[in-house]
Amino acid sequence: AEILGGLVTAMASGRIRVIDLTQTLTPEFPQIALPPEMGQCWPFRIEEVSKYDERGPAWYWNNFSCGEHTGTHFDAPIHWISGRDLPNNSVDTIPVQNFVAPACVIDCSADVQANDDYLLSVADIERYEAAHGRIPKGAWVLMRTDWSKRSDPEAYQNFDETGQHTPGPSTEAVRFLVEQRDVLGFGSEAIGTDAGQGYHLRPPYPCHYYMHGAGRYGLQCLSNLDLLPPAGAVLICPPLKIEKGSGSPLRVLALVGA
Amino acid sequence: AEILGGLVTAMASGRIRVIDLTQTLTPEFPQIALPPEMGQCWPFRIEEVSKYDERGPAWYWNNFSCGEHTGTHFDAPIHWISGRDLPNNSVDTIPVQNFVAPACVIDCSADVQANDDYLLSVADIERYEAAHGRIPKGAWVLMRTDWSKRSDPEAYQNFDETGQHTPGPSTEAVRFLVEQRDVLGFGSEAIGTDAGQGYHLRPPYPCHYYMHGAGRYGLQCLSNLDLLPPAGAVLICPPLKIEKGSGSPLRVLALVGA
Numbered sequence: 001a002e003i004l005g006g007l008v009t010a011m012a013s014g015r016i017r018v019i020d021l022t023q024t025l026t027p028e029f030p031q032i033a034l035p036p037e038m039g040q041c042w043p044f045r046i047e048e049v050s051k052y053d054e055r056g057p058a059w060y061w062n063n064f065s066c067g068e069h070t071g072t073h074f075d076a077p078i079h080w081i082s083g084r085d086l087p088n089n090s091v092d093t094i095p096v097q098n099f100v101a102p103a104c105v106i107d108c109s110a111d112v113q114a115n116d117d118y119l120l121s122v123a124d125i126e127r128y129e130a131a132h133g134r135i136p137k138g139a140w141v142l143m144r145t146d147w148s149k150r151s152d153p154e155a156y157q158n159f160d161e162t163g164q165h166t167p168g169p170s171t172e173a174v175r176f177l178v179e180q181r182d183v184l185g186f187g188s189e190a191i192g193t194d195a196g197q198g199y200h201l202r203p204p205y206p207c208h209y210y211m212h213g214a215g216r217y218g219l220q221c222l223s224n225l226d227l228l229p230p231a232g233a234v235l236i237c238p239p240l241k242i243e244k245g246s247g248s249p250l251r252v253l254a255l256v257g258a
Numbered sequence: 259a260e261i262l263g264g265l266v267t268a269m270a271s272g273r274i275r276v277i278d279l280t281q282t283l284t285p286e287f288p289q290i291a292l293p294p295e296m297g298q299c300w301p302f303r304i305e306e307v308s309k310y311d312e313r314g315p316a317w318y319w320n321n322f323s324c325g326e327h328t329g330t331h332f333d334a335p336i337h338w339i340s341g342r343d344l345p346n347n348s349v350d351t352i353p354v355q356n357f358v359a360p361a362c363v364i365d366c367s368a369d370v371q372a373n374d375d376y377l378l379s380v381a382d383i384e385r386y387e388a389a390h391g392r393i394p395k396g397a398w399v400l401m402r403t404d405w406s407k408r409s410d411p412e413a414y415q416n417f418d419e420t421g422q423h424t425p426g427p428s429t430e431a432v433r434f435l436v437e438q439r440d441v442l443g444f445g446s447e448a449i450g451t452d453a454g455q456g457y458h459l460r461p462p463y464p465c466h467y468y469m470h471g472a473g474r475y476g477l478q479c480l481s482n483l484d485l486l487p488p489a490g491a492v493l494i495c496p497p498l499k500i501e502k503g504s505g506s507p508l509r510v511l512a513l514v515g516a
């Protein structure tokens with residue numbers, strides 16, 4: 001009770017700030033594109049219901065459609081075959097205390113500047129820990145790449161004739177985070193937690209495979225990671241309570257000390 | 259930083275718990291129904307994209323559609339004509355610190371047990387304050403009615419030939435909360451922040467009218483309010499970042515001391 005009172009007071013005085021890590025949901029925001037023979041995630045679509053008019057004289061509102069993995073979104077373990085039989089593996093059954101958890105932010109922005117396909121390595125994690133302390137059990141690890149600053153959808157998707165080129169973690173880094181650090185999940189600024197070329201890693205899509213196989217979570221299409229401290233932020237990321245949902249668009253916030 | 263560290267430690271040890279105040283999003287969850295000549299809010303619909311099958315061998319996911327006011331949802335000032343010209347009046351522009359704020363829970367469950375149309379009064383608020391202290395500026399006021407325990411959609415909607423019968427605040431109570439207590443918003447377990455018969459109050463739908471006209475927010479279809487203390491909880495209620503959104507389904511959580 002004292003802690004919660006202190007939190008409210010600190011927020012009112014500006015000693016704790018709230019940072020929005022969410023991309024705006026618009027029809028233009030790029031959508032993950034799989035090979036055409038696969039089922040596809042809907043882009044965000046919105047349709048006006050009324051706007052202070054004959055359809056509703058005093059009110060404005062909209063209907064919308066999208067996929068569970070549209071925009072800034074959360075991935076639950078059931079999203080991947082490796083997590084299909086785990087308990088509490090969908091967004092409606094995940095223990096809710098997991099939606100408020102500490103975050104470690106590993107800055108890979110310089111590496112990614114030089115290489116769109118950059119893979120976070122175990123050495124990067126060890127360098128992070130030498131500078132900012134050990135990644136605590138139950139923390140989010142967020143890969144800062146500044147990829148979210150690519151406001152042009154083509155540049156954000158970054159396809160060429162060899163496929164998609166976006167950064168992500170190496171297989172070894174994912175296994176290290178799950179097995180050695182017991183993290184809660186992995187977050188990315190790009191369109192997937194796995195790299196654009198992640199299909200060609202072993203196993204394919206290692207972040208999806210190992211994180212979800214171990215009951216851990218993913219966050220994708222994050223923004224503003226450059227505004228976070230390397231350690232000490234608290235991430236608030238509560239997905240919609242979709243029955244048997246594999247994930248959901250959501251608002252991701254961070255609490256940070258001033 | 260000390261407060262955030264204390265929060266994480268207290269959550270890990272169970273001294274602070276997270277309570278889920280959200281109804282599960284399912285196609286069966288009741289939808290607000292306006293007169294048929296008005297634009298209508300979509301119910302929740304969901305469609306499988308793949309389930310570890312030829313449409314996506316290693317993954318399961320869904321597409322969905324709904325309204326901005328489907329299920330447990332947030333109302334922004336732009337939802338109502340009284341808030342249409344206010345600054346930062348849509349879910350994508352509201353200052354994000356408002357999505358983490360203290361909550362006062364006024365227990366009206368006995369009154370509502372006796373009267374489906376019960377209106378929260380100024381006297382109820384004064385009684386609450388005499389017992390639990392003054393409602394702080396910037397707090398949510400949540401009306402506990404146990405209405406969320408009505409799992410039968412017919413009983414939850416509670417229509418008869420005279421219209422809908424669900425509890426809400428009186429015009430005077432709304433004005434008192436906005437003008438005398440400077441609250442952040444008003445939350446309800448029923449399908450609207452206004453009572454089912456709220457159209458017949460003056461002005462019609464007074465909670466929508468005065469709250470949104472003063473730049474304040476609404477929360478509807480809340481559940482588990484009986485698990486909250488009257489004072490001291492911290493509400494986490496971040497809506498989706500829908501461009502120009504009038505509201506959104508969301509996950510509502512509360513932090514409470516053990």
Ligand SMILES: Nc1ccccc1C(=O)C(=O)O
Nearest residue numbers: 032069075191192193194317
């Ligand atoms: N990489 C993928 C492959 C198949 C389906 C989804 C994904 C995602 O990234 C996602 O979770 O948005």
Ligand SMILES: Nc1ccccc1C(=O)C(=O)O
Nearest residue numbers: 059290327333449450451463
């Ligand atoms: N009362 C209403 C009248 C018209 C439109 C919407 C409402 C709501 O309650 C809502 O915000 O869900």
